[in-house]
Amino acid sequence: xxxxxxxALFTATLLTLSCxxxxxxxxxxxxxxxxxxxxxxxxxxxxxxxxxxxxxKIYNRNNQKVNIKTIRLGNGQGSxxxxxxxxxxxxxxxxVEIEPGxxxxxxxxxxxxxxxxxxxxxxxxxxxxxxGSRTQSVQLVTLAKNAVFHFPNALADLGNGLVLPVRILxxxxxxxxxxxxxxxxxxxxxxxxxxxxxxxxAGTQVHFHKGAGILVLENDRIIINGQVGNIVELQGDRLExxxxxxxxxxxxxxxxxxxxxxxxxxxxNAEIRNSTIALRVDSTGISDPINLLLENVLIKNSSxxxxxxxxxxILARNLVIGNSGIYNLFALGGNYHFQHSTxxxxxxxxxxxxxxxxxSNQFESATPGVFRxxxxxxxxxxxxxxxxxxxxxVEFDENTGENFNYFFDHVLMRLPPNPTNNSYNLNDPTHFxxxxxxxxxxxxxxxxxxxxxxxxxxxIPSPAIDKxxxxxxxxxxxxxxxxxxxxxxxxxxxxxxx
Numbered sequence: 001x002x003x004x005x006x007x008a009l010f011t012a013t014l015l016t017l018s019c020x021x022x023x024x025x026x027x028x029x030x031x032x033x034x035x036x037x038x039x040x041x042x043x044x045x046x047x048x049x050x051x052x053x054x055x056x057k058i059y060n061r062n063n064q065k066v067n068i069k070t071i072r073l074g075n076g077q078g079s080x081x082x083x084x085x086x087x088x089x090x091x092x093x094x095x096v097e098i099e100p101g102x103x104x105x106x107x108x109x110x111x112x113x114x115x116x117x118x119x120x121x122x123x124x125x126x127x128x129x130x131x132g133s134r135t136q137s138v139q140l141v142t143l144a145k146n147a148v149f150h151f152p153n154a155l156a157d158l159g160n161g162l163v164l165p166v167r168i169l170x171x172x173x174x175x176x177x178x179x180x181x182x183x184x185x186x187x188x189x190x191x192x193x194x195x196x197x198x199x200x201x202a203g204t205q206v207h208f209h210k211g212a213g214i215l216v217l218e219n220d221r222i223i224i225n226g227q228v229g230n231i232v233e234l235q236g237d238r239l240e241x242x243x244x245x246x247x248x249x250x251x252x253x254x255x256x257x258x259x260x261x262x263x264x265x266x267x268x269n270a271e272i273r274n275s276t277i278a279l280r281v282d283s284t285g286i287s288d289p290i291n292l293l294l295e296n297v298l299i300k301n302s303s304x305x306x307x308x309x310x311x312x313x314i315l316a317r318n319l320v321i322g323n324s325g326i327y328n329l330f331a332l333g334g335n336y337h338f339q340h341s342t343x344x345x346x347x348x349x350x351x352x353x354x355x356x357x358x359x360s361n362q363f364e365s366a367t368p369g370v371f372r373x374x375x376x377x378x379x380x381x382x383x384x385x386x387x388x389x390x391x392x393x394v395e396f397d398e399n400t401g402e403n404f405n406y407f408f409d410h411v412l413m414r415l416p417p418n419p420t421n422n423s424y425n426l427n428d429p430t431h432f433x434x435x436x437x438x439x440x441x442x443x444x445x446x447x448x449x450x451x452x453x454x455x456x457x458x459x460i461p462s463p464a465i466d467k468x469x470x471x472x473x474x475x476x477x478x479x480x481x482x483x484x485x486x487x488x489x490x491x492x493x494x495x496x497x498x
Contacts, residue, residue, distance in 0.1 A: 207236060373399050
C-alpha cells in the first residue's frame, strides 16, 4: 500500500515537473506560422499624413509554443511604415511568444514621404523569423500622393479665450491642378486693405483637414473656375473608401467656406462634399453686386447645412444640394434667386426633423424671447425641384413686421396643401404659381442614396420631365453636366437622359 502511494506521488511530481518544463519554454524551433492575409493594402494617403490603421493576425497552429525570433520591416528603420505588436510600437521586435493554438495582432500604419514626386507606389514587407532559415513575410502596399500643404502661419484671436489657427494667403494667390492642395486650419485670403482674390483652377482637388476651411473677408473674393468634365473638388483629406461619403469631415466654427465680403465670389463647375456647413454667406448685404454666383455646383453630404445664407445676395443656376443633416438651404434674410436647381434631402444617418429649405426673416437675440428681423427681400425659385422624405420640405418663418418675399414658379415640391399653422397658402399668387407648380409627386430620382438626383423613368417617368418654363430654360440652356435643354426644359438641375 505504501509503495503504491509513493509511486502515485512520484508520478504526480513528474507530471508537474513536465508541465513546468513546457511552460518554461519548450519551443517549436523554426515552426511555420499562418497569417490572416498575405498582403496588407493601406488606402491612398497624402505624403506626410498618417494613414488609418490596418491589422492582420499571426496564428500558431502548432502544438508547442513558438518564439518568434524577429518581426521586422524589410526596409528597416528607414521604412515609412510603423508596426505595433502586442501593444508595443516600433519597426522591429525580438522574442515574441505565441502559445499553441493562440494568435497575436500586428497593426500597421504609414506616414509616407514621396520626395516631390506626384505619387509613389510604396511597397515593403513584414519579415517573420521563427529560428533557423524559416522566414515568412506579409507584403505591404500603399499609394502615396504628394500635395501642396497650407499649414497655419498665424493665430486669430476670436476673444473669450478662443484662438483660431489660420493660414494667411498671398494676395491674388492661385491654386492649380498640378498637385492636390491640403488645408489645415482656416485659409484666409490676404487681410491687407487691398482687394485680393483666391483663384482655384479647373481640375484642382482641395482637401481639408478636420476643422479646416476657407475665410473670404472684407473686399476679397474666391473664384473657383471649374469646367464641365474638369470640375474642382473640395472635400476632406481622408482618402480611404470608407470615408468617401462620411459627412462632417471638415469645416470648423465658421463652416467650410465662409464668405463675409461684398465683392462677388463665383463658384463654377465644382463639387463640395462631406463638410459641416458647405457654404456660409453671412452679413454681406443684399444689394448688388451679387455676393455669390453659383453655376453647375453639387453640394452633398453636409452634416449640418448645405448653404447657410444670412442677409446675403446669392444667384444660383444648376445647383444641386443633396442630403444634409439639418437643412439644404437656410435663408435668414437677403436676396436669393435659384434657377434650374435641385434641393433633395433623404438624410438617413439619424432622424431628420428639419425641412430641406428654411426661409425666415427673424432670429432670436441673446435675450430669450426677443427677436430681431432681417428683411427677406426676395427668395425666387424657378424651374426647381424641392423634395425629400418629410411631409413638408419647406418651412416659412415670418415676422409680419418685416418684408418676407418669396415666390415658387414652375417648381416640383413636397408641401401639404393645408398647413396646420397657416404659414403659407398655395393659392396665393404672390408666393406660388397657382397653375404650373407641382406638389407631392415623387420626382423618381435615379439614386437618392448616392446623391444621383437625375429624373428617371423608374418606377414611373418623373413628373419633372418637360414641366419647366421655356423662358427660364433659355437663360440656363445647358444642365449641370453640359447637356442641352431643348424644347420644354425639365425641372431641376438635370435634363433627363431617357
